[in-house]
Amino acid sequence: MNQRLSVSSDPGGPGPDAFAIHAVDLRRRFGERWAVDGVNLAVPSSQIYGFLGPNGAGKSTTVRMLCGLLIPTGGRATVLGHDVARDPGGVHLAIGAALQATAIDDRQTGLEHLRLQGRLYGLRRAETERRIAELQDLIELGEAIQRPAATYSGGMKRRLDLALALIHNPDVLFLDEPTTGLDPVSRFKLWDEVRRINRERGTTVFLTTQYLEEADELAERVGIIADGRLVAEGTPDELKRRIGADVVIARVSGDPERARQVLDGIPEVERVDVDATEVTATVGDGPTAITPVAVALAAAEISVETLTLRQPTLDDVFLAVTGHRLATGTAAQPDAGASELATTGRTSQ
Amino acid sequence: MTTTAESTSTTVDQRAAGVAPNLARRAGFFRDVASIAARSLRQARREPETLFPPIFVPVFFFMILVGSLEDTFGHTGLNDFRAFQLPVSVVLAVTGLTRAPSVVTDITTGYFERLLLSPVNRMALLLGMMVADAAIVVALCVPVLVMGAIVGVEFVTGFVGILAFVVFATAWSIAYVGILYAVALRSANPTVTSQTFLLYFPFVFLSTTMVPREAMKGWLSTVAGFNPLTYVYAALRSLITEGWSGPDLLKGVVAIVIVGACTHTLAYAALRGRVSRSRP
Ligand SMILES: Nc1ncnc2c1ncn2[C@@H]1O[C@H](COP(=O)(O)OP(=O)(O)O)[C@@H](O)[C@H]1O
Ligand SMILES: [Mg+2]
Numbered sequence: 001m002n003q004r005l006s007v008s009s010d011p012g013g014p015g016p017d018a019f020a021i022h023a024v025d026l027r028r029r030f031g032e033r034w035a036v037d038g039v040n041l042a043v044p045s046s047q048i049y050g051f052l053g054p055n056g057a058g059k060s061t062t063v064r065m066l067c068g069l070l071i072p073t074g075g076r077a078t079v080l081g082h083d084v085a086r087d088p089g090g091v092h093l094a095i096g097a098a099l100q101a102t103a104i105d106d107r108q109t110g111l112e113h114l115r116l117q118g119r120l121y122g123l124r125r126a127e128t129e130r131r132i133a134e135l136q137d138l139i140e141l142g143e144a145i146q147r148p149a150a151t152y153s154g155g156m157k158r159r160l161d162l163a164l165a166l167i168h169n170p171d172v173l174f175l176d177e178p179t180t181g182l183d184p185v186s187r188f189k190l191w192d193e194v195r196r197i198n199r200e201r202g203t204t205v206f207l208t209t210q211y212l213e214e215a216d217e218l219a220e221r222v223g224i225i226a227d228g229r230l231v232a233e234g235t236p237d238e239l240k241r242r243i244g245a246d247v248v249i250a251r252v253s254g255d256p257e258r259a260r261q262v263l264d265g266i267p268e269v270e271r272v273d274v275d276a277t278e279v280t281a282t283v284g285d286g287p288t289a290i291t292p293v294a295v296a297l298a299a300a301e302i303s304v305e306t307l308t309l310r311q312p313t314l315d316d317v318f319l320a321v322t323g324h325r326l327a328t329g330t331a332a333q334p335d336a337g338a339s340e341l342a343t344t345g346r347t348s349q
Numbered sequence: 350m351t352t353t354a355e356s357t358s359t360t361v362d363q364r365a366a367g368v369a370p371n372l373a374r375r376a377g378f379f380r381d382v383a384s385i386a387a388r389s390l391r392q393a394r395r396e397p398e399t400l401f402p403p404i405f406v407p408v409f410f411f412m413i414l415v416g417s418l419e420d421t422f423g424h425t426g427l428n429d430f431r432a433f434q435l436p437v438s439v440v441l442a443v444t445g446l447t448r449a450p451s452v453v454t455d456i457t458t459g460y461f462e463r464l465l466l467s468p469v470n471r472m473a474l475l476l477g478m479m480v481a482d483a484a485i486v487v488a489l490c491v492p493v494l495v496m497g498a499i500v501g502v503e504f505v506t507g508f509v510g511i512l513a514f515v516v517f518a519t520a521w522s523i524a525y526v527g528i529l530y531a532v533a534l535r536s537a538n539p540t541v542t543s544q545t546f547l548l549y550f551p552f553v554f555l556s557t558t559m560v561p562r563e564a565m566k567g568w569l570s571t572v573a574g575f576n577p578l579t580y581v582y583a584a585l586r587s588l589i590t591e592g593w594s595g596p597d598l599l600k601g602v603v604a605i606v607i608v609g610a611c612t613h614t615l616a617y618a619a620l621r622g623r624v625s626r627s628r629p
Contacts (some may be wrong), residue, residue, distance in 0.1 A: 060478045067466060092468045093373040101464035119384040120373035120467040131372070131427065148395070164463065168373040201368050 007328040020045040020172050020204035021066060023228040025075035027228075028061050033095070035061040037228035038075065045171075046202040048194065050219025052209055052314065054326050058228040059208035060100050063176045066206065067097050079172055096170030100163040100177050106150035110141050112161050113149065121168040126206055128167070135140060135163045138193055147292065155186045162190070173197065175207040179214060211324065224318055229320040240312040243320050244270050246286030247292050247312050250279045262300045266292050274323045277305075280316060373468060381470045385477025386484070389448050393485060400489070403446050405440035407493055415500070415561070429590060435497040435586035439518045440578065442493055443486045443550050447526035448478055449533045449542065456537040461623070471624045475530060475616060479523055486522045490515045502589060510588045517588070517601060521581045524605045525552075527612025534619035545559050556580050577604035 021043040024291025028036040036058040040285065043049045053059050064070040066077055068088030072247045082090030111132075132139075133137065139145065139159055141152075147159060158178070179187040180330060195218065197203050209215055215222045224232040224239075230238055248269075252259045261281045263272045263323070269281045269291035283289035286309045297304050319325050376384070393399070413436055419430045455461035464474060481565040492513065532545040555569070558576040565573060573579045584601025585595040 026439075069462060069465060089375075089468060092466060093375075095372070097466050099462060099466075101457060101459035101462075103459035105458065105460045108388065112388070112391065116384060116388055117467070119376060119380065120464070121372065122376040122380075122468065123372050127372055131446075169369050170373070171371050171372050213548045307426055 019043055019205055020047070021049070021077070021079055023062075023066070023075065023077035024063060026062065026072055026077050027074035028065055028070060030061075034228050036065070036072075039225070039230050041077070041223065041230075043204060043206060043262075045204050046198065047078045047221060048198050048205040048217035048219050050169075050207055050209060050222040051225060052212065052215040052219075052222055052318075052326075053225035054210060057225045059225060060176050062225070063097070063099065063174050063206070063208060066091075067095060068097075070090060079091070082190070095172045095174060096165035096168065097174040098158075098161045098165040098176065098178060098308060099174075100152075100180075102151045102157045103164075104152070104157045104161055107148060109148055109205065110139065110145040110152070111155075113160060113164055114139075117164045117167045119252065123168060125260065126164055131167050131169075135166060138166070139163045148191075154181055155183070158186070158190075162193070163223075169201065171204065172204045172206065177208055177210065180210065187214075194218060201330065210326065214316075216314055222314065224314070224321060226318075226322045232317055236314060239314060240346045243312045243317050244282035245290070245311075246283050246309060247316050248283055248286065248290055249306075249308045250281070250282045250293070250297060251275065251277055251300075251307075252279060252297075253305055254302045255302075259297065259302050260299065262296050262302065263293060266296055268292055271320070273319050273323070275319055275323075280319060282312070282320070284315075286310075350472055359417060360617060361434050375468050375470070378470050380475055381473035382480060382590030385469070385473055385501050388481040389451070389478050389481030390484060392451060393448060393481065398453055400461050400485070402490060403442045403489055404454050406441040408496060410441055411435070411438045411496065411500075418559075429498070429499050429502075432502050432589045433561070433586060435493070435589060436514075438493050438496070439490060439514075439585065440521070440558075441553065441579065442489050443518050443522040444525055444553065444578075445529060445546050446489065447482045447484055447529050448485075449529040450539065451480075452530065452533040453539050453542050454539055456534075456623075457539075462557045465624060471620065472481070472617070475534075475620050478530070479526065482526055483519050483523055486519045487515060490518055495517075504589050505592050508589050510593075512589050513598075517581065517584055517605075520602075520609075521578075524612060525618040527609060527614075531612060531615035534616065554574065555622045577608045580604035 016284065019042045021041055023039055023041040024265045026036055026039045026041070029032060039062055041049075051059050053332045060069065065072050066079055066084055068079075068084045068091040071085050072348075078084065078096075080094045082088075082094060084091055108116070114132050114135075115128055118125075118131065122210070123131065124270045132230075141156060141160065144152065144156065149160065152160070158181075162175075162178065165175075173194075178194070179190055182190065191214070194205055195205065198205050207214075207218065218241045220235060222234065222236055222239060223230050232242075234242070250259060256274045256277055256279050262273050263269050263279060266281075266289075268283050268285070270284060271282045273282075281293060283293075287321065290307070290309050294307060297307075315326055393600045409457035414434050415435070417430055446495045452461065456462070459530055463473075494514075504514070506513065528548065529542065536542060555572045557565070557573055558578075562570065562573060562579065562583075580597075580600040581604055583597050591597070
């Protein structure tokens with residue numbers, strides 16, 4: 001069933017150094033548990049790559065290995081040609097990273113953070129001051145830049161964290177869940193900033209996220225990770241196309257398995273997935289499929305709370321490859337990026 | 350300065366395209382040490398309350414001991430109890446005086462990882478903090494020495510002897526705090542780290558803190574003989590009352606080197622454990 005979504009298992013091709021980030025069978029074990037279980041990546045320079053997965057999927061562990069902070073248990077990875085296990089020093093010079101925990105020291109001011117960061121990256125004083133000026137729009141701390149970071153809000157810390165990652169103009173930028181916990185306005189601003197960095201300097205961006213919209217909006221290519229494995233990869237459109245043209249989602253109050261059986265019998269339906277009380281039918285052409293679906297459910301006396309027709313989202317892809325939906329706050333609602341084609345509410349009989 | 354412009358990772362494409370180049374380079378060992386030390390001292394300046402106990406305790410101890418025991422010790426062959434107690438005040442002030450607990454904070458906030466992500470020299474992370482500790486120790490010797498001068502303690506070795514006294518106290522302090530860095534780096538646990546400060550007690554009380562070695566009897570004398578602090582006291586005291594005594598100073602140096610070699614080996618091993626990236 002899952003074979004329909006091919007995973008690029010062999011990123012070989014043009015040789016390892018043609019890619020900004022290249023990982024082959026990357027693994028990491030904590031005790032008995034494989035947090036990352038054979039991940040292959042081949043991210044070309046100047047790409048924004050989205051690494052999408054739920055909590056505990058292995059995103060942070062992958063990022064920490066790629067940043068040279070955690071030795072892989074198996075496999076190998078290079079960042080701009082530097083082996084993450086053998087040449088972490090080379091990796092550190094090439095990359096900038098804002099990891100999941102905003103690494104801000106409450107006892108230093110924003111300015112002290114930036115200046116220390118500049119010194120540690122070997123920048124001359126004038127270079128550091130110039131970079132701080134260039135990053136001013138991003139930092140946006142105003143007077144607060146002179147105050148200890150203990151007084152900063154979560155959003156201020158995030159922006160400072162990102163500015164620290166950028167102080168030396170890194171060639172590859174790792175962002176581990178950069179917008180988790182941010183309000184929508186800050187999130188959109190950060191998206192703009194990431195796009196701008198990528199556009200202006202050609203900086204490769206490896207970004208992890210639990211948010212479908214974020215991967216959809218920002219990433220040129222998306223890898224979906226679940227339980228330490230890359231289960232699907234492609235451009236957001238490719239991934240959505242692979243699942244089918246449209247999806248019909250029926251929220252039923254009865255037995256969803258029976259609904260599955262009913263829908264499986266309809267010729268227009270290509271595949272059916274069940275997650276809790278939601279039955280998702282992938283169909284070739286939504287408008288022609290919705291009537292047979294509604295009729296079949298009604299004929300089988302299945303009580304339907306809502307029946308929705310829309311274009312597939314990354315969440316649908318996630319459901320198709322893992323058997324469950326992404327369990328985040330946003331996943332409960334239809335994906336914000338997808339347009340709703342038609343909704344027939346409350347067709348219960 | 351010591352800036353080496355090695356291995357910046359800018360690609361040729363980027364330079365050709367006139368894109369702002371990657372500016373990262375290794376700053377060099379000494380600049381790294383200075384950067385880390387400066388940060389540690391900045392933090393210390395923001396937390397002046399952490400310096401209150403190390404100033405208060407030795408002054409308090411000195412007053413109490415001199416006030417209550419001076420007469421008692423008059424007949425133990427010790428003619429200047431104040432000179433005997435001044436090194437105790439310094440040792441009480443500087444033993445365990447360190448910003449090592451802030452490493453635990455750095456690890457829990459993720460800031461330590463941010464440092465590890467930078468090209469900073471790994472050794473400089475530890476050494477920088479110890480340099481800051483040493484600076485604080487030197488600064489703290491001043492009020493203790495002033496107190497000594499006020500109550501009439503005079504150094505027979507003169508001004509150079511006072512400098513040697515400060516160097517000894519600082520060396521002892523840095524040798525000792527290695528263990529606290531080792532525990533902080535290894536455990537990343539504030540409770541465990543603060544409990545390590547209790548090590549101070551056996552060191553201080555199983556030594557010649559209260560009474561001279563000659564006045565000790567039985568097992569206490571034996572234990573004190575194995576306690577390196579005993580030799581540090583002897584060296585410090587010799588500078589005040591005896592003059593330049595080669596054997597006393599040499600034994601003090603050896604004691605400090607042995608303690609330092611042990612604790613710093615542990616500290617560097619703990620740092621490597623964090624940096625080697627093999628542990629979570
Ligand atoms: N330091 C660690 N020690 C033990 N287990 C860990 C550690 N870090 C991560 N894990 C486990 O590895 C799995 C993947 O974690 P993580 O990479 O943080 O996932 P994500 O970032 O996708 O939420 C989780 O089950 C997590 O509990
Ligand atoms: Mg994570």
